[in-house]
Amino acid sequence: AKKGAGEAPELPGGLQISQGGYTLDLSTPRVEAGEPAELRFAVVDEDTSRKVTAFRREHDKELHLIVASTDLTTYRHLHPERAADGTWSTPVELPEAGGYRVFADFTPDVKNAEGVTLGADLAVSGDASPEALPEAERTVTVDGYEVTLDGALRPGAGSELKLEVEKDGKPVTDLQPYLGA
Template sequence: MNTGLKVTAFAAALAAAFGAAYGVGAGMDPVVAGGERVAGGGGAAHAEHAAVGGGEAALPGGLLVSQGGYTLDLHTRALRAGESAELRFAVLDERTGRNVTAFRREHGKELHLIVASRDLTTYWHLHPARAADGTWSTPVRLPEAGGHRVFADFRPAGKDARGLTLGADLAVSGTSVPDALPPHSATATVDGYQVHLEGGLTPGAGSELTFAVTRAGKPVTDLEPYLGAYGHLVALRAGDLAYLHVHPNGEPGDGRTRPGPGISFTATAPSTGTFRLFLDFRHGGKVRTASFTVHAGRPAAAGPAEAGQEGGGGYGPEEGRGESGTHAH
């Protein structure tokens, strides 16, 4: 862990989160297919207060707290590092001022909750419980202090409703020693499994990412379904933590998708820059997370010198930790 500035108060942690998001994110304009740049692609600090409408459709997910007539109402704004707590929030319908209580199930769940540290070295994929009044809650214990970002990925009920990812900042108090972003490696090791990445991110265009899972040098050919697929992938842009929507290519039972060793996805990078990929996969009844650092516009295939590098790992919700999975270096 690198030495760095120590942050000991909620205000400092939150200020650092906003400063990092704006300083890095403001320098990257979104890109649409064909290479055209879209103006107004500021960082999360700017996007939190941006008016809904206009160019919002051009923004990646997770940069706005309000979008499309809905607002992520984060009831829990601050926590203490290392202490168990309950994270509570709701999705507000701005037309009625009430909590949304009806959602369409996507990938087996009504809502997917992602919590990531601003330095992208810790990551949680959570599935909170919804009360009848539309309040969501989940137990958490965040081990590291500093700025974090909370993402709610959901689709309201209704035939015309579209999927949204809203984001809000969460401060975790305590002594913070920020980590540097792990270097690029095409191979990640997690809990005795090796996951190799082939493919890359292309700004403004869809590209294929394929992950091959092996264990003890042998291909894993009996992966178990997780969230309606043999893997679930989240991609976040370093700096402003823009959230990429990534879709699996095929699903269990479709007659053509095999349960490993390969897991394939299609993703579109909104800009050039550095991204962090988090792959959840299930085998032997446990969900594990492999992570990768990639650069949009540069292929992720590795040479022999990179094959043995460790890319990090984690545990998923079925691991029984009392919270829904941790990825940490």
């Protein structure tokens, strides 16, 4: 279906703090680099202004929280705990000062619900030392495993990516599901 005149195209998930009738309310907008902190937030229903308390389990969890530095050198995939009132919390310790993005990925437990990914900025205080991103590579080696990426991303379209994992020149075939997938 075509968008009507004046309608904005739908943006990819995680770029907006509000989307699909939900808002990510980040109660902890700043933490200190290298220090343990408690990250707290809620998903708010825009129609009722209440915290959402019912979520569908996706990939074994009700909500997945990703925290990534804007320079992409730090990445955390967290599984926060939800209190009965809809407040989520998780311990986090981020190593470097600078800008980070928090992505909350969830599906509300309502009829005809679709998955939603909301994003919010998180500041990490301390002495920042930004580094330039390395050149993109199709093959990298980590802990003795060689991982090769095949495929290309296309803006605004679905893309199929294939990862090949080898160790000592042989394909790794005993991979296990991650997050139920």
